[in-house]
Amino acid sequence: MATRRAMPVLQVGDVSCSMAFYERLGFVSHGTWGEPPLFAIVHRGQVTLALDKARQDGPIPTNQWWAAYIYVDDARALRDEFAAPDLPQLTDMHFPDEYGRIDFDVIDPDGHRIAFGQVLDRVSEPGLNHDRGRG
Numbered sequence: 001m002a003t004r005r006a007m008p009v010l011q012v013g014d015v016s017c018s019m020a021f022y023e024r025l026g027f028v029s030h031g032t033w034g035e036p037p038l039f040a041i042v043h044r045g046q047v048t049l050a051l052d053k054a055r056q057d058g059p060i061p062t063n064q065w066w067a068a069y070i071y072v073d074d075a076r077a078l079r080d081e082f083a084a085p086d087l088p089q090l091t092d093m094h095f096p097d098e099y100g101r102i103d104f105d106v107i108d109p110d111g112h113r114i115a116f117g118q119v120l121d122r123v124s125e126p127g128l129n130h131d132r133g134r135g
Contacts, residue, residue, distance in 0.1 A: 005048065007048040008068040009049075010110070012108075013054060014036075015037035015039065015053050016036070018040070018109055019042060022051070025044070027043060027044040030042065060111060063113045067114060069103075070115065070117070071119065074119035077107065079114055090105075091107075100117060101119055103116060104117075
């Protein structure tokens, strides 16, 4: 049986604030649930993210490095698109690594690091048994 898509679920402090941030990145809302919003789903192309209101007090737990790594056709063009609204949470482009990829990161209002990457070396497709481990 084939797998088709994934939907990372990010804990957020304020669903409306997070949704507005992802909309600035070109994601489209599927709507919210709850009042005030407790859950939302946003998508861009075939990429879907869920935004889930954190139920505990205190800082939002974040991943050690990336909360999601999103593969794109043209990372440079997408980074330029994201730079246009002057997102302060945008990192510089990381140039070809040993796995044949270029990528950049966006850090959302809750500190989740979302990478957008492009495979340059077709030998190095996603899913290889490599530990990319930057840091």
